[in-house]
Amino acid sequence: MLLLLSFLSLFCFAVFSQSQGQASLSRSNDPNGRCVYSFTVVSPQESSCPGGNAKSEMDEVLTRLTLLEALVSRLTAREERGTAFGGVRHSEENLHEAYAQVTRERNQLQQDQKRLNAQVQKLQGTVAELNREAERLRQRPCEQTHTSGGTRHENRPLRDPVFHFENTSYQEMKAKVKELPASRLLPEGIQRASSPKLSSNISSGCGELLSVGEPVLHRKADAITGKYGVWLQDPDPQGPYYTNKTVWRIDSIGREIRQLFVYEDMDQFSKGFPMKVLVLPEPVESTGATVYRGSLYYQRRRSRTLLRYNLTSESLASRLDLPHAGFHGQHPYSWGGYTDIDLAADEQGLWVIYSTGKAKGAIVISQLDPASLEVRRSWETKIRKNSVGNAFMVCGRLYTVASYTTPNTTINYMFDTATSEGQAVAVPFVNKYRYNSMVDYNHAQRKLYAWDNFHMVTYDVRLGWAGKGRS
Template sequence: MIFLLSLCVLGLLLQGDAQQDRAALWRGNDRSGRCQYTFTVPSPVEASCPQTGGPEVEGLKARLSLLEVLVARLSGGDTLQPARPQGSPNRAQPDLQEALNQAMGERNLLRGEKERLERELEGLQRRMEEMRRETERLRNRPCPPQTPMVQPNLALDRGSVRPAAGSNPMSHLMSRPNRQEDSSSLRDSAWQYGSPGFQELKAEVTEVPAPDGNEDSTGCGQLVSVGDPVTHRRADNIAGKYGVWMQDPEAVSPYGPSMVWRIDTVGTEVRQLFGYDDMEQLSKGFPSKVLLLPELVESTGATLYRGSLYYQRRRSRTLIRYDLSSESIAARRDLPHAGFHGQFPYSWGGYTDIDLSVDERGLWAVYSTSKAKGAIVISQLDPHSLQVKKSWETNVRKNSVANSFIICGKLYTVASYASRDTLINYMYDTETSQGKTVAIPFKNKYGYNSMVDYSPAQRKLFAWDNFHIVSYDLRLGRQQAA
């Protein structure tokens, strides 16, 4: 009996040793996260379990769940999205990306438009502020004192105008021009507050011969009289206090001979050229064409000739020919030694150093140089290249007269820009190279005449008088012998 018992025990031990190689110990976390040990021994009877899974599979599922969470977080997802069925394409993603790109593009366009509108608003605010300051300055400006007009006898000298005995010895200081370093916009001269008498250039008056029966009012001849001013329009805003208006005596297509042009010259950004079909449209204020000039305009010395606008470039002695048909610069050239930006202006100031004009004989420039010591220099220009063809030096100082114009090769000067009743007081003939004093009545109806030019197209004087566009009828006598 003991022997049989020992034999059984020995058999169990041997069987246990034979199956020991196939036993396994497994350790892992259960679903609640607690550590769990499992000891497995293969069954000698069953080839496979009736159910699938087991602790190993459950542990793998738990680990895979944790890995999915970690991968979702690393890829940028804050929350774990439901798993999509395997094999189903993500068709919504390209549509969403396209919609997002379109929305971003529209947002960028709106942002750019907003920035552009903000810049335009800032520009308009600056212009309003400048206009407000100009209005306040004009309101606070004192009125000129009402003193008796002083009419001293002055003798024309080549270098200066000397006051006669009894006149104020300091009056010549009132004609000192604006300095070049003054960077302000078009402003009234310092001497505008003085008596208009100081602006008159009085000299020995030579009588103008009366016209005879052979008077020719349509051809070239010496100026006999100037009619009363006729007002065509008043400027709309402060930018039109000073300006220039003109007609082309030899108009070129696409613009006809009745076309009228205008430039408002108050401000630091003067570049707009307004065109009107005729004088009626000018008086109504309805421009048919507005051109933006590529270079800024200096003062009121521009003119029109043969389809081109001629003007002085701001802060320079450069002359520009702007072709109206192509709307581009056709020529540019420096006027040799010419003063500019307040060196040799007319007596009213306004940086009127270079004054361009046109008559029956072509294109002219009226200016001065340091060599001429401020005396008026007349140059005839080539209208195509702007080159100087010939020059004449007069014996009257440019800053002692208010303005000038040229008719039939003769220069005429206006004594005062502010006196309501003044004179055309000097004439220089380029044919004879001789000058003399004259006394032809001239009216500044509105008390501040900043532009006077001869218009060969209408054979009238065009002027810009204190916001007002005016014209004057003329009478010309026969050519007088030298």
């Protein structure tokens, strides 16, 4: 500061020295009352200041100051806005992230809604189809003839009714092909006897099963309801209306199986002309029914109840709950089909093949009273029911078929109720159509009746004693 003042003093002194005659010093008071000293030096170049005065200079300075203040204000405001914009930018990023999350959740909800709507539409379509099918069945007239006064009034022959089920999975087929070696079917210590034992109470002509012939085709079902079922002839018919030539058939696919088709003989059966259609009072479960001495014996659907339906009077004659019997998929044959209870008839009477919780799935055989269905006696075997494809009775002996689907399988086990002993056997058996759901024995015809994948077939059998070959 002192250096600046010194410089000014020297400058003023120099100017004053150069123009002594032209400089003047004046003193006056400013508007605030303070004393102000002023040096006046005459310009050697200009005689006057054109258009210039102190006021205009002051105005110019004020204008510059105003512009400077405006500039400073603008810069200050810009800095403040920059700080504020940083916070806004951060808030905008948070908002974008939240919006993206909401959008993803909305899209997921829309996809779930579409999927649920599709499922609802599918279920509605299924319900509508079932309602239409039920309505068609209700409106269908009963195709049967009536008997009165001991005389049968016959209409012209009827074709088998055909039902077109779009959904064929009315019964679960929990099937798994499983053939076991004969040695695994027997308990330890049981071996095949070197000479068979003859029962004292078996009928004339009985003996061991020596061989089974090739299947003979009699009829092929022409609708999906005929994939599996029951077909039989009565080995010992009773009454004036039906004979041992009469053929009985039940298609066992459906929810309420009640129709029993009656054919005059095998020829009419092969042509598909039933002479009568009976409507059973209770629905049938699976393929375990049999016909014996003028009655149809069958298991009531979804129960362990056995029913005897008199074919002459067309009415229920007796019923019985089979004690402790498994039913509806607890102990079926290996092909499934709710074949827990299987009724059979042979030279010695009426039988039922089943299992219980106590037997833990092993086959139990009970002989029944044909009139009352009371259990006369029972036997427990050592072979599991779900390990075999089917079973039947011949001369008081149980025989099991190893597989229901293998084309060349065997009858692999026999249990004799006369001796209460079981043993492995190996009698060849053919499943020609590879889905054998029913095998029953007719002792009058000396044949096996079977239902093999829409095909109704019979097998000739040969009985006798090992080494003697009596048939």
